[in-house]
Amino acid sequence: MAHTPYPQSYYAFSAHPAAERPALQGEQDTDVCIVGAGYTGLSSALFLLEHGFRVTVLEAAKVGFGASGRNGGQIVNSYSRDIDVIERSAPPKAAALMAQMAFEGGRIIRERIARYRIACDLKDGGIFAAFTDKQMRHLETQKSLWERHGHTQLELLDRQAIRRCVASEGYIGGLLDRSGGHIHPLNLALGEAAAVESLGGRIHEQSPVIRIERGSTLRLHTPHGQVRARFAIVAGNAYLGNLLPELAAKSMPCGSQVIATEPLDEASARALLPGDHCVEDCNYLLDYFRLSADRRLIYGGGVTYGARDPSDIVSIIRPKMLRTFPQLQDTRIDFAWTGNFLLTLSRLPQVGRLGDNLYYSQGCSGHGVTYTHLAGKVLAEALRGQAERFDAFASLPHYPFPGGRLLRVPLTALGACYYQLRDCLGL
Numbered sequence: 001m002a003h004t005p006y007p008q009s010y011y012a013f014s015a016h017p018a019a020e021r022p023a024l025q026g027e028q029d030t031d032v033c034i035v036g037a038g039y040t041g042l043s044s045a046l047f048l049l050e051h052g053f054r055v056t057v058l059e060a061a062k063v064g065f066g067a068s069g070r071n072g073g074q075i076v077n078s079y080s081r082d083i084d085v086i087e088r089s090a091p092p093k094a095a096a097l098m099a100q101m102a103f104e105g106g107r108i109i110r111e112r113i114a115r116y117r118i119a120c121d122l123k124d125g126g127i128f129a130a131f132t133d134k135q136m137r138h139l140e141t142q143k144s145l146w147e148r149h150g151h152t153q154l155e156l157l158d159r160q161a162i163r164r165c166v167a168s169e170g171y172i173g174g175l176l177d178r179s180g181g182h183i184h185p186l187n188l189a190l191g192e193a194a195a196v197e198s199l200g201g202r203i204h205e206q207s208p209v210i211r212i213e214r215g216s217t218l219r220l221h222t223p224h225g226q227v228r229a230r231f232a233i234v235a236g237n238a239y240l241g242n243l244l245p246e247l248a249a250k251s252m253p254c255g256s257q258v259i260a261t262e263p264l265d266e267a268s269a270r271a272l273l274p275g276d277h278c279v280e281d282c283n284y285l286l287d288y289f290r291l292s293a294d295r296r297l298i299y300g301g302g303v304t305y306g307a308r309d310p311s312d313i314v315s316i317i318r319p320k321m322l323r324t325f326p327q328l329q330d331t332r333i334d335f336a337w338t339g340n341f342l343l344t345l346s347r348l349p350q351v352g353r354l355g356d357n358l359y360y361s362q363g364c365s366g367h368g369v370t371y372t373h374l375a376g377k378v379l380a381e382a383l384r385g386q387a388e389r390f391d392a393f394a395s396l397p398h399y400p401f402p403g404g405r406l407l408r409v410p411l412t413a414l415g416a417c418y419y420q421l422r423d424c425l426g427l
């Protein structure tokens with residue numbers, strides 16, 4: 001049987017040991033079958049199990065194999081497009097609900113870590129770093145907007161204040177979100193998977209769902225088995241392929257690349273990021289970085305539209321890292337990897353139901369660590385008959401990418417070049 005291992009990332013290297021979970025063999029009945037053991041699938045499973053549902057999770061490869069086990073580890077609140085954009089595209093009541101929920105995902109992560117004692121190196125505080133006056137004005141507006149919806153714990157940083165947090169000369173200021181933070185993403189996923197099993201949930205790895213037979217009882221087929229379920233949640237995100245053709249045209253897998261340095265000595269690490277916050281900049285194609293628990297700098301950036309795997313990740317990301325931190329010129333790079341996230345045209349999540357019982361949530365477009373945890377709660381509420389918050393997300397309109405399957409990648413890349421140029425020119 002084909003066996004898909006983790007990519008060779010720093011996270012796989014430093015993951016807590018976990019036993020192999022057996023592939024699905026034969027037939028099984030359950031209340032809810034979940035496709036994908038990333039944060040969306042695992043968060044949904046936990047909320048459902050906590051409310052008495054029987055749950056089976058089918059994972060094509062391994063727990064946290066997708067973006068959830070490869071990301072920057074940054075707990076970034078809100079969504080990839082902010083509340084003002086949502087207010088312009090969703091009905092007023094739905095927009096107000098989504099604004100209220102914008103910081104809930106981060107709280108869910110912290111509750112999960114505390115309740116299930118998940119060891120994943122949680123640190124508090126995330127910074128959005130501005131290069132230009134325009135970006136700084138945007139952060140000021142964002143702070144007011146978030147505060148209007150009750151999300152406080154935010155602090156604007158001027159040039160001196162951000163310099164005290166990040167040893168880089170490029171930023172003119174920033175916004176510190178004290179309710180942001182960072183984690184070891186794969187260990188968070190593995191801890192959540194163990195919590196799912198502690199509540200009686202089943203997880204089968206190496207069990208790709210190859211077909212879903214729809215009807216009042218859903219049948220999810222893998223190469224060697226079948227699960228019959230009253231409900232299903234499809235949480236395969238950028239790795240789903242064409243399992244649900246209805247969704248594929250309105251979303252596009254994209255890659256982002258990450259490197260990890262050798263461990264820095266304590267003084268150098270503290271000099272680089274004295275507050276141990278995570279940082280992402282405000283450019284359209286943004287860079288993001290933080291320290292790991294063993295003091296490596298984990299630095300990500302770049303987007304490959306269409307999710308092609310670049311052949312030499314270090315040659316793409318190391319120059320970005322050195323532009324931010326020239327002091328790391330002689331620091332060794334120990335790991336480099338790529339992962340896929342799912343982009344939608346609006347950059348807002350694609351959430352809904354096909355028929356009465358086949359649910360999905362995907363496409364958080366780059367910022368998904370918090371949203372996916374919220375999504376699990378909102379999906380579980382919908383299955384329990386409380387669909388108000390689910391309906392708010394489901395009301396967001398989604399459109400196919402211009403250019404169809406053939407031209408959407410070059411057209412989107414061209415659009416991104418335009419925004420990148422504006423960032424370079426400070427417009």
Ligand SMILES: Cc1cc2nc3c(=O)[nH]c(=O)nc-3n(C[C@H](O)[C@H](O)[C@H](O)COP(=O)(O)OP(=O)(O)OC[C@H]3O[C@@H](n4cnc5c(N)ncnc54)[C@H](O)[C@@H]3O)c2cc1C
Nearest residue numbers: 036038039040060066067068071072074209236339368369
């Ligand atoms: C490199 C990178 C860096 C990022 N950094 C950040 C960050 O710092 N902060 C942030 O907020 N967001 C970040 N993101 C985004 C964030 O990681 C994702 O939005 C989030 O993890 C998506 O979770 P998910 O569960 O929806 O999907 P995934 O984690 O991708 O999980 C989907 C799972 O479904 C499985 N699957 C797919 N198809 C099938 C099938 N047919 N049958 C069975 N299983 C299937 C896959 O194997 C996979 O394990 C980053 C993303 C990437 C790629």
